[in-house]
Each structure stands twice: as C-alpha cells, then as structure tokens.
Amino acid sequence: MACSKLAELEATALRRELSETGRGDAGEATRDGQQMISFCCNDYLGLSQHPQVKQAASEAIKQYGAGAGASRLVTGNHPLYDDLETRLAGLKETEASVVFGSGYLANLGIPPVLTGRGDLILADELSHASMHAGIRASNADSLFFRHNDMADCQRILDEQRGHYRHCLIMTEGVFSMDGDRAPLVELCDLADRYDAWLMTDDAHGIGILGNGRGSAAEAGVGGRIPLQMGTLSKAIGSYGGFICAAKPVIDLLINRARSLIYATGLPPAAVAAASAALDVIEKDEQLVRIPMERAQRFTRQLSLPEPESTIVPLITGTAETALAASRVLAEEGFLVTAIRPPTVPEGTARLRFTFAAHHSDEDIDRLVAAVRKTGILS
Numbered sequence: 001m002a003c004s005k006l007a008e009l010e011a012t013a014l015r016r017e018l019s020e021t022g023r024g025d026a027g028e029a030t031r032d033g034q035q036m037i038s039f040c041c042n043d044y045l046g047l048s049q050h051p052q053v054k055q056a057a058s059e060a061i062k063q064y065g066a067g068a069g070a071s072r073l074v075t076g077n078h079p080l081y082d083d084l085e086t087r088l089a090g091l092k093e094t095e096a097s098v099v100f101g102s103g104y105l106a107n108l109g110i111p112p113v114l115t116g117r118g119d120l121i122l123a124d125e126l127s128h129a130s131m132h133a134g135i136r137a138s139n140a141d142s143l144f145f146r147h148n149d150m151a152d153c154q155r156i157l158d159e160q161r162g163h164y165r166h167c168l169i170m171t172e173g174v175f176s177m178d179g180d181r182a183p184l185v186e187l188c189d190l191a192d193r194y195d196a197w198l199m200t201d202d203a204h205g206i207g208i209l210g211n212g213r214g215s216a217a218e219a220g221v222g223g224r225i226p227l228q229m230g231t232l233s234k235a236i237g238s239y240g241g242f243i244c245a246a247k248p249v250i251d252l253l254i255n256r257a258r259s260l261i262y263a264t265g266l267p268p269a270a271v272a273a274a275s276a277a278l279d280v281i282e283k284d285e286q287l288v289r290i291p292m293e294r295a296q297r298f299t300r301q302l303s304l305p306e307p308e309s310t311i312v313p314l315i316t317g318t319a320e321t322a323l324a325a326s327r328v329l330a331e332e333g334f335l336v337t338a339i340r341p342p343t344v345p346e347g348t349a350r351l352r353f354t355f356a357a358h359h360s361d362e363d364i365d366r367l368v369a370a371v372r373k374t375g376i377l378s
C-alpha cells in the first residue's frame with residue numbers, strides 16, 4: 001500500500017525526499033557535496049549560528065543537562081523558562097506567555113482549548129498547516145475567508161456570527177509561503193465589532209518587523225491582539241513555540257492544552273538560546289533591519305512588487321516547473337527549494353526565496369542573475 005502511494009506521488013512530481021544539508025554561519029549550505037548559498041532558510045538573522053546564542057545553549061547544557069526529563073507540569077519546567085516567557089510577553093505587549101514544544105504544537109493545542117461545540121473558528125484560507133491541525137482538533141465549526149479579503153471575512157461574520165456562542169478569527173501576521181501580511185488593523189476592527197477573538201501566527205514577523213517585535217507592532221496594534229502566537233525556530237534561531245495572551249488565558253492553556261501537557265518540555269539549551277537571541281534582537285536594531293533591505297534589493301532588480309516581509313515567492317505553476325527552476329539555481333550555487341502542493345494550493349507551486357542578514361549585496365546580485373537564467377520570469 002505504501003509503495004503505490006509513493007508511486008502516485010512520484011508520478012505527479014510530488015514525492016519529497018530528505019537531503020542531508022550542512023549549514024555554515026554565513027548562509028552556506030552543503031548538499032550532496034556541493035557548497036551553496038541558501039536562500040530558503042528561515043534563520044533570517046543568522047542567530048542559530050551567533051556566538052552569544054551558541055554560548056548560552058552550551059552553558060545551559062552544562063548547568064541543566066541535555067533534555068528536560070518530563071513535561072513542564074511534571075519536572076520539565078527548568079528555571080530558564082521564566083525569563084523567556086516574561087520577555088516574550090513584553091515583546092508582544094501582553095500580560096503573559098507560555099512556551100510550547102514547537103510552533104506546530106502551539107497551533108495544534110490552542111484552538112481546542114478556546115473553542116468547542118457551538119463555537120465558530122473563522123480562518124484565512126492560506127493559514128499554515130499547523131493552524132488547520134488545531135482547527136480540526138477543535139469541536140468548533142470552521143469556515144475560511146478568502147486570503148486577506150476583509151469583505152469576505154465580514155460577509156461570513158454577518159451571516160454566521162449570530163449562530164454561535166464564541167468566535168475565533170485566525171490568521172498569519174506574515175504568510176509563510178506568500179510573504180504578504182495580514183491587514184491586522186481591519187481584523188482587529190472586525191474582531192471588536194463582531195465580538196470575536198483574534199489569534200495571529202507571527203512565525204515570520206518576530207525578529208524582523210516592528211523593530212523585532214513582529215507584525216502586530218509594525219501595524220500599530222500590538223496591544224489589541226489578544227492571542228499572539230509565534231515560534232522560536234525562525235528568526236530566533238532556536239526551537240519551540242509560544243503564545244502571548246492575558247494571564248487567565250495562559251493559565252487555562254497550561255491546564256488544558258494537550259500538546260503542552262502531554263509533551264516533554266524543551267531541552268534547556270533551546271530555551272537559553274532563545275533568550276540570548278532576544279537579547280541580540282533588542283540590542284542590535286541595525287541587524288534587525290538588514291533582512292528586509294536584502295529582500296528589497298532582490299525585488300527591485302527584478303521589478304517585482306516591494307516585499308512585505310523577508311519572504312518573496314516566485315510562482316511557477318506546476319510542481320515540475322518549480323523543481324526545474326530550483327535545479328537551475330542549484331547549478332548556479334543557490335539553494336532554493338521548490339514548494340509544491342499540498343504545502344501551497346494546486347497550480348501555485350513556487351520558488352520561495354527568503355532573505356537573511358548574512359547575505360551580502362553580491363550574493364543577491366548573483367542570485368538575481370541566476371533567477372533570470374531559470375526563465376521563470378518571462
């Protein structure tokens with residue numbers, strides 16, 4: 001049975017394979033013996049390789065060991081969590097926060113705690129797979145509005161809100177595969193008007209937008225979004241997920257979120273690294289600005305729209321065309337993986353470029369020349 005399922009994937013160019021990939025500290029990636037520059041990593045600030053961050057991780061291992069030993073409610077809540085959670089809440093202008101094992105686990109665990117039978121979850125249709133997992137795990141009804149379409153969102157609220165007790169609106173601050181941002185001011189207004197909660201997944205905004213605070217701060221609505229989720233695994237350079245919210249919400253999640261309660265706490269090194277990374281982000285405002293400047297250098301040379309984040313997609317259409325373009329770039333020394341369905345909707349396979357502080361102007365200029373060679377822009 002597995003073989004026939006694999007053959008089907010193979011036939012539609014949708015089979016995926018793990019490739020051993022080495023990463024260096026200036027955006028280098030080594031794959032199949034070839035040294036390349038990666039333009040598909042989410043380590044936007046290079047913090048996974050930062051000396052201070054690595055140092056903090058090593059010290060945490062020396063002091064607390066390699067693993068957490070149990071879930072946070074048992075013995076896995078080592079002393080490093082408190083500092084990290086206090087800082088995350090401060091960054092997102094909420095009362096409190098709680099750290100999960102990953103962003104996926106946070107999104108999986110939160111919706112079922114806040115909503116259930118008789119409630120409605122209304123989400124952007126392009127929401128991340130982990131949000132869909134959380135929506136499915138909840139007993140609430142779910143509806144999806146057209147991507148970033150506030151008229152559609154309002155139409156659904158108008159028609160449906162009255163039939164439900166609670167309503168939770170979910171979206172991404174920065175869309176992970178499209179690089180555009182959600183209209184957060186309008187969403188806050190709709191949430192207010194229709195008495196709904198708003199939850200944002202800002203996996204790709206933290207460390208980049210709003211002086212590092214994320215897309216809510218960038219949009220000037222930091223204090224208005226009651227549920228702000230994010231990950232420590234992208235610009236923060238470590239691992240883990242989190243949600244920032246009011247204290248009672250956080251207390252409820254600690255009591256009820258199954259993906260928090262029944263999963264082992266993070267290794268101490270991951271927590272220490274995340275705190276150290278937040279230190280760097282707070283102190284080095286210049287560093288935080290660089291990834292967006294790199295993305296702009298890329299889009300301007302190719303006459304693409306101004307980037308809204310460090311993520312710039314070039315849609316090729318079929319999975320085959322995306323794979324072919326990715327191979328051309330690899331021959332030119334650039335690692336940009338093809339993104340195919342089901343990660344993105346059918347017919348919208350793409351190259352997803354991400355820009356980071358460690359990319360040089362020259363890297364970008366050479367990448368631009370390589371992209372022209374792929375022929376995908378014509």
Ligand SMILES: *Cc1c(COP(=O)(O)O)cnc(C)c1O
Pocket residue numbers: 102103104105107128130172176201203204231232233239240241
């Ligand atoms: C990566 C990502 C996640 C998952 O976060 P992890 O910490 O990697 O599990 C969730 N949402 C979005 C939008 C993401 O891009």
